Amino acid sequence: MPTTTASKNKSSRAASTSSSASKNPNNVKVLPASQITNYTTALRWLYDHVDYERMRLINYNEDTFKLERMRKLLDLLGNPHEMLQCVQVAGTKGKGSTCAMLASMLQNCGYTVGLYSSPHLIDLRERITIDGNMVSYPDCADIFKRIASVEKALGKDLPTFFEIMTAAALCYFADECVDIVVLETGLGGRLDCTTVCDTLVTGITQISKDHTNLLGNKLTDIAKEKAGTFKQSIPAVSVPQSEEVTDVLKQCAEENSTPLQFTGEDIDFSFRFEANRELGPHTRVCVTTETSKFEHLPVPLQGEHQSLNCGLALAMIDKLKNHGFNLPEEKVIEGLAKTKLPGRMELVHPMPRVIIDGAHNAASIKALIKALGAHIAYDSLVLVFGCGQDKDINGMLQEVALGADKVIFTRAKHNPRAVDAEDLMSDFTEMSGKMAQCAPKLEDALRLASRAVSREDIIVVAGSFYLAGEARKFFLDLAGKKNKK
Incomplete structure (x- = not known):
């Protein structure tokens, strides 16, 4: 049986995840608490810990996600x-x-x-917010330092990125x-x-x-x-x-x-x-x-x-x-x-209209496209799409094929789990028979999208919170530059 392009892509993705998974997440030198002096060094300490949000392959079991480890950490923190x-x-x-x-x-x-x-x-x-206000830089650094000062008691079984963030939130609250x-x-x-x-x-x-x-x-x-x-x-x-x-x-x-x-x-x-x-x-x-x-x-x-x-x-x-x-x-x-929630059908640029949404599974993509049709008048929908390897990729691509008039695939630069844009385009074309484009970076994808839209069209960036966040920052920075002129 001949090997399809899609199956080759999936094989290459599997190979890349295997190499990532072979690393021992606890074989790291964590910055000592004494060297955490500000928010920057606190972040360096935080990212010394294993971050399953960014890992390509995870063993989902009681040995990896240990509630007892979290309980011990919280106990050390009072x-x-x-x-x-x-x-x-x-x-x-x-x-x-x-x-x-x-x-x-x-x-x-x-x-x-x-x-x-x-x-x-x-x-x-x-x-981590209280009444809508983010934890301050100094408070965040102080809490991370507090956690760093007690984690030695856990031995080699260090807490994960998410466990630290959760503990920090609970301490702050x-x-x-x-x-x-x-x-x-x-x-x-x-x-x-x-x-x-x-x-x-x-x-x-x-x-x-x-x-x-x-x-x-x-x-x-x-x-x-x-x-x-x-x-x-x-x-x-x-x-x-x-x-x-x-x-x-x-x-x-x-x-x-x-x-x-x-x-x-x-x-x-x-x-x-x-x-x-x-x-x-x-x-x-x-x-x-x-x-x-x-x-x-x-x-x-x-x-x-x-x-x-x-x-x-x-x-x-x-x-x-x-x-x-x-x-x-x-x-x-x-x-x-009064509810406000960035990153959910958020208009981040007026002309051409650019909307970002953190839709990151098939059901969310379907709901997003339905909501766009109900709430926003437009002629064509140009979708800039990128997603992670741990998602129901085929399910998402099926919804994309049904709802978007033009698709440009890309990948979030800060997501190691992101699928290559060329792989997504290949899978999409083979599955749907429709043409699409791809771009290695979001900025390139937005440039392609802006050339393809008229005044009555919309550009939507979706597929992951990484991509939506990157787009939001891009347009906030763009607006900031314009205001300085």
């Missing part, structure tokens, strides 16, 4: 998580949006809210005595280090295929990993899921004695799309809970899929009332409307 009241959001897509809406509503009700999210778009400190912490789960749930925190309520967003080389190709397997966030007697709320995912979540909830509810099933939930002069095209939701009745609330983020995330956030607000949080409906509604 167990800051035990001083905090937390909520956790897991799922495949919509975690960041749900967390942002939840944090905005809580903040508007007068609470000091710590938000821990990932990944960041431009600045690492975006991951405890230092600042925040009223509540909103935790966005990183990878999966069962083995994610955020899961060591006791929570008041758990949220589960839509579950679809992502990180398939780690979590599996079956939705049921992925659902089991996400359900690993369930805790005994702690309420959990989920958005509507596929039948197979619903069954798994219910089974896991029963096994963990977790009271689980679904919006649209146990919690009255509905949404509709409309347009008016004030808001233009938008989605509205209705949510009726045990203590509240929210009717026809505008969803602050664009896209029909955001209505599910909005309903989930409102349902979680209801659960927090049972813990004594004072959350008046009018304040909740005001806070919802």
